[in-house]
Amino acid sequence: MAIQNITNYTYQNTFSLSVVQFEKACVVEQPEQVDAYTIYWIKDGKGTYFIDFEEYTFDGNIIFFLSPGQVFTVSSEEIKEAYKLSFQRDFYCIQTHDKEISCNGVLFNAVYDTPYVIPKSKDVQRLSLLLEDLMEEFNNENSGQYDMLQSYLKQFIIHSVRVKKNDFVVKEAKETKLYKDFSVLVEQNFKKMHSVSAYADRLGMSPKSIAKHFQKLGTTTPSDFIKNRIILEAKRQLLYSEQTVKEIAFDLGFNDPAYFSRFFTKVLQKSPLNFKAEYKK
Numbered sequence: 001m002a003i004q005n006i007t008n009y010t011y012q013n014t015f016s017l018s019v020v021q022f023e024k025a026c027v028v029e030q031p032e033q034v035d036a037y038t039i040y041w042i043k044d045g046k047g048t049y050f051i052d053f054e055e056y057t058f059d060g061n062i063i064f065f066l067s068p069g070q071v072f073t074v075s076s077e078e079i080k081e082a083y084k085l086s087f088q089r090d091f092y093c094i095q096t097h098d099k100e101i102s103c104n105g106v107l108f109n110a111v112y113d114t115p116y117v118i119p120k121s122k123d124v125q126r127l128s129l130l131l132e133d134l135m136e137e138f139n140n141e142n143s144g145q146y147d148m149l150q151s152y153l154k155q156f157i158i159h160s161v162r163v164k165k166n167d168f169v170v171k172e173a174k175e176t177k178l179y180k181d182f183s184v185l186v187e188q189n190f191k192k193m194h195s196v197s198a199y200a201d202r203l204g205m206s207p208k209s210i211a212k213h214f215q216k217l218g219t220t221t222p223s224d225f226i227k228n229r230i231i232l233e234a235k236r237q238l239l240y241s242e243q244t245v246k247e248i249a250f251d252l253g254f255n256d257p258a259y260f261s262r263f264f265t266k267v268l269q270k271s272p273l274n275f276k277a278e279y280k281k
Contacts, residue, residue: 006019006020007019007140007217009134009135009139010138011091011138011145011146011149012222013088013246014087014088014090014091015025015085015086015087015091015092015149015153016084016085016086016087017083017084017086017131017134017135017138018083018084019082019135020079020081020082020083020084020201021084027067028083031050031071031072031073031239031279032072032073033069033070033071033239033240034066034067034068034069034070034072035068036068036070036086036087036088036112037065037067037086037087037088037089037092037093037103038064038065038066038072038084038085038086039063039064039065039066039083039084039085039086039156039160040063040066040083040084040087041062041063041064041082041083041084041127041213042058042060042061042062042063042064042077042079042082042083043061043080043082043083043124043128044059044060044061044079044080044081044082045060045077045078045079045080045081045082045252046058046059046060046077046078047074047075047076047077047078047079048074048075048076048077049064049072049073049074049075049077050064050071050072050073050075050126050233051064051070051071051072051073051115052070052236053071053232053235055075056115056116058116061118061124062117062118063116063117063118063119063160064113064115064116065107065108065115065116065117065160066108067103067108070115070234071235071236071239072239080279083131085134085153085156087153087181087274091150091153092150092153092154095150097154100161101154101157101158101161104159104167104184105161106164107160107161107164108130108155117163117164118163119160120163120247123159124162125141126159127156127159127160130152130155130156130159131156133152134149134152134153134156135148137152150239153163160229163218172241176213176217177187178203178205178210178213179213179214179217179219180199181203182199182203182210182222182225183225185199185202185203186199186225186226186229187229190226190229190252190253191230191233191251191252191253192225192229192253192268193253194226194230195226196210196211196226199222199226207222210222227263227267229267230252230263231264231267233252234248234252234264234272235275235279236258237252238272238276238279239252239276239279239280245257245260245261245272245273248260248272249261260272270271
């Protein structure tokens with residue numbers, strides 16, 4: 001997002017709302033790693049964003065949802081009206097929520113799904129009212145401010161989940177329990193568990209059964225699913241940590257750094273160091 005003509009509202013450095021109203025092309029040359037749960041609502045504008053190295057081009061109304069650790073880059077944007085909601089885990093995630101609206105629910109941690117929704121006109125009206133309520137509450141220092149702010153944020157998230165489920169095309173594969181269980185296990189264990197058989201044991205199934213299920217859904221193979229998550233994390237660490245390739249290899253569960261380098265190179269057709277140099281250039 002551009003860093004000019006922005007009005008900011010904050011609550012104890014744990015929750016913030018930024019309002020952008022201007023029309024100017026803005027380019028962020030360097031990618032940034034998100035350090036909080038972030039919602040970008042482009043209410044009127046167009047541009048191209050990269051999220052975890054995937055390109056998303058938009059023209060009109062769209063809401064992006066990012067989680068800590070994801071890589072975000074603005075390739076180009078021309079914004080007339082936009083909003084940014086940002087909150088720390090301690091503000092929202094520590095509460096008990098329905099699993100669909102939690103920090104590990106439908107919108108956030110969407111490493112394996114599209115990280116956005118496209119609200120319709122009736123949704124825009126409802127979400128706009130919630131933002132107005134939020135802005136008013138940010139300026140209210142009476143008792144119960146935390147509960148009110150969290151309540152409005154929760155309503156914004158609930159409505160966005162409903163938009164995604166009702167109005168957005170969700171791939172069938174993402175709706176199956178086995179796929180969801182497998183993806184959650186991979187997200188929790190990809191640094192130390194690299195084989196399909198290890199996840200199959202956790203799920204009480206055979207690797208062959210999982211592979212058949214994925215094949216039936218028409219999605220990637222379980223092996224490639226695990227591999228892609230490892231590669232994504234390797235990319236993030238190469239760009240946003242001071243660790244050497246050897247240290248990254250060990251952190252991702254590879255006992256042999258040379259094998260990790262070959263693994264990375266086979267997937268991307270470039271070595272880890274070449275990837276880092278080219279991307280930063």
